[in-house]
Amino acid sequence: MADNKKMVEEITSMEEDFAKWYTDIVKKAELIEYTSVKGCMVIRPYGYAIWENIQRILDGKFKATGHENVCMPMFIPESLLQKEKDHVKGFAPEVAWVTHGGDEKLEDRLCVRPTSETLFCEHYANIIQSYRDLPKLYNQWVSVVRWEKTTRPFLRSREFLWQEGHTIHATAQEAIEETERMLNVYADFCEESLAMPVVKGRKTDSDKFAGAEATYAIEALMHDGKALQAGTSHYFGDGFARAFGIQYNSKENKLEYPFQTSWGVTTRLIGAVIMAHGDNNGLALPPDIAPIQIVVIPIAQHKEGVLEKCREVAEKLGSKYRVKLDDSDNSAGWKFSEYEMKGIPLRIEIGPKDIEAGNCVMVTRHNREKSVVSLDEVVELAGEKLKAVRDGLYNKALENMENRTYKCLDMEEIKKTLAEKGDGFIKTMWCGDEACEDKVKEETGVASRCIPFEQEQISDKCVCCGKPAKYTLYWGRAY
């Protein structure tokens, strides 16, 4: 087990330095590699395969809810970006500008899309004339660029991969329903496929997307007690339509402005999975998105019949799951720690004694629990174990979130809680006044996360000013 030990020692423990633990995993599980462009990374095969699984599942959900994929240009002319005033104000400071094509200086600079509302609006104006053309339910899988000052792999990078849904509707109600529907799609995906519980809610006005009437978000809690915004969904009203002159002829033959939404999740979800489920042995991946769901490891593989049996089992499992057989000449101990590092949900060990008894050993990654099972039922039992991994990861993350959600009645209680318990979700009442929001952040360091859909009457007074409260509000230190 010398190899095993060496391998594990290479990761900083999360208790010692959470940020270093995170980057150690990202590098040593071979998810990414740095490049000479600051804030831009190579997503390596293992990391990209996780993203492909996320894409496949979400894309299926988008199509099942009637959405179609399109592809917009990556460039936005400066003049187009400027059409919606709040939007340009929010994004212009952090865009990358193309000023030259070959040797020629461009008359109108092009920004590399930080998000594509303006491009979709230009397109809608071209293709929408009548109520018969509505709704349009579009999505695209692309990368976008935001010139961030400080960057971290997956969590905040200058270029990142995402999907951006953009829809346009005849009525405000339809658009609001769409905004909520897609937030629910995200929340369900996070809970089912990422095994990550989330809080659904609305952002306060100070935290809305640039140009939106309302922004909804899902917020998750990481191992270190910090909050992570895992997905957002925006309702635009008819603001963009008015700015871009998008109008349609209604059934009553009147020119009307339509209503819009947009919604997105990014490769940040991979960062969330690392920080929600990982441990000091490495990644722990939920089965739905694991590039390899089961690894089969031969024990004493030089002994007669071992490799043959392992191949037979791997092939049987392979018809139903994503399976790898590691028959390399590395030691079994090295393999154990390698695949723990890579977060593979289920390990199956097969050695001469197991074969003799008609058994194999199954080890679930998240709790390292061993069980000896019959080879006759290996496919069925593997399925049960994978389900147990998903549920185990989810319950652990839920317990973490519940244990670290603190109700506070006043400013002193927030400060005391943070000092005694460390980071977590702080749940308070709020009067709705931005001044109070700012003051809480300034004095305690936690920022508003969202006004949860599940409102709860903790008290009747604002946590800050003591005046009558309007909302329950979640706070936290955020990624």
Add this chain to the structure above:
Amino acid sequence: MADNKKMVEEITSMEEDFAKWYTDIVKKAELIEYTSVKGCMVIRPYGYAIWENIQRILDGKFKATGHENVCMPMFIPESLLQKEKDHVKGFAPEVAWVTHGGDEKLEDRLCVRPTSETLFCEHYANIIQSYRDLPKLYNQWVSVVRWEKTTRPFLRSREFLWQEGHTIHATAQEAIEETERMLNVYADFCEESLAMPVVKGRKTDSDKFAGAEATYAIEALMHDGKALQAGTSHYFGDGFARAFGIQYNSKENKLEYPFQTSWGVTTRLIGAVIMAHGDNNGLALPPDIAPIQIVVIPIAQHKEGVLEKCREVAEKLGSKYRVKLDDSDNSAGWKFSEYEMKGIPLRIEIGPKDIEAGNCVMVTRHNREKSVVSLDEVVELAGEKLKAVRDGLYNKALENMENRTYKCLDMEEIKKTLAEKGDGFIKTMWCGDEACEDKVKEETGVASRCIPFEQEQISDKCVCCGKPAKYTLYWGRAY
């Protein structure tokens, strides 16, 4: 049928103006829409669904041949692009330059990737130490930017979608084999899934990719007799490895330079499909890539039982094929021409009389052939018809290519052939001298396309200088 007529009249006929016929189809089949960024387009749902099918099939073939997907940054620092001299010379004149991030001027300008060899090389240098790290067989699905002067949808645009495979090997032989393997993957895909015959061959030295030792290509012939390069595969030798300092420790513990390849196909394939199979009624899509393979159209749909039967048939077919039932209140005639325009391979009509007789009418798009078949066998027969569409499209395209491939022995014959027959593939012998290649192009207007793998001894003299010939060479006017 008034609607029907109106619809068809909207496309310019290909005999009248081939270029206009092409852009009419691209717009009216709703594949793309123009944007305010010159040379950049919106790929609309129907166009993007074709690309998704191309991606899915090719991605499966890449993975089956051992390749893994990755994702590189979209930016290349100018200093990195300059490391391989031929490469930068070829690409620098046509790249888009990012000079500012937010308000800050960048010290090292970034180009938006026109291709990613330099990024892959930087990455290889970071991750390859030993022969155990080789080969790496990578691919990525991204968009790239080349600042073209004249642009046409799909065929030549400033931004286009593609896949770029990049591999690195311990030996030259392995790399050469990979280059050929992937060209064959492309050729098989074009022939099977796009129903488009291609000529496989090597580019002349004057036409190689910037930085390559050898470039292989597949060339297809369009309806108008022009040639279209449909995919390329490059062998780099160890030139990039030397320029980027990529070295590995061999089994014999010696530092060696590895050997590289790259290969790509683009959204241009959609343009190829339009021009290889389309007609004056619109698109004609091969079943493998058709977003909708079968459209079911009710006849006299207000009559009792018609819609129910259509739904039943569509559902049955839907378990095996991509099917659409159009139960809108547009006329059947309008629907016929709409789905002919969109190139849907198979149309199924079901009316009261058909139902009474237990039949339906099947119409294959490419030849508009009608047949009456039993509803009991509809799933099986639909499969046969779809196969017939693929074969029919392929044979027609093959016939076009064969009829328009002209063997020429000297310059006069080339000129005479082009004057009498119009564009096509000109097949000649060639001495291998670049001066002759230039002279043929200058005097006749056709450029070298490729030195075909299937060499044929047409004569023993160069078509231009009359000296001893080394190769058979294809020429043509190219897209």
